[in-house]
Amino acid sequence: KQEVTQIPAALSVPEGENLVLNCSFTDSAIYNLQWFRQDPGKGLTSLLLIQSSQREQTSGRLNASLDKSSGRSTLYIAASQPGDSATYLCAVSGTASKLTFGTGTRLQVTL
């Protein structure tokens, strides 16, 4: 059974700092990995999707990497801003469309 772990559970950084969020998964037979952002009381916003054949994806200040063989992904956020404060979730897709989610990293960017 696939398990997804995100460490740390919470993170506080000053504005302008570069940061890395970590995601690990136990079964490397994945189809893709997706990073999401969730604001309090809201649904999920898709940030990046990395296919199993890819090593990384970039969107603006965000860069996600995937090392399938070691079961790891990282989300790099450059020059963090207070508006980046949210919970970040990673999810892996195996067979049959199922996404297995981690429990998230709650990020706070302080002024």
Place this chain on the structure above:
Amino acid sequence: DVKVTQSSRYLVKRTGEKVFLECVQDMDHENMFWYRQDPGLGLRLIYFSYDVKMKEKGDIPEGYSVSREKKERFSLILESASTNQTSMYLCASRNSPFRETVSNQPQHFGDGTRLSIL
């Protein structure tokens, strides 16, 4: 932009009631999903549908059923609501033009329905 709309943001029902949660997407997506989100447990898949009138059980289908009569609408039904079904419910949709069960298209989520069962 993809728009996934859930009919209610907050809902309060009583134990034993039959509860309907509605989800509508406006992008003609083939696949639709229902999740619940609980503190410490993350998001868990209840049911999904990869096309009209088709449905597949997720990880926690017990106590739930679904209906997909039209492509844009996916309904989650709590047959007899219980207090342990108090949760945040999230609907998602995904483009899958070949009606494949596995896709490299991202899932797009609604804002969720916070359901309380008293």
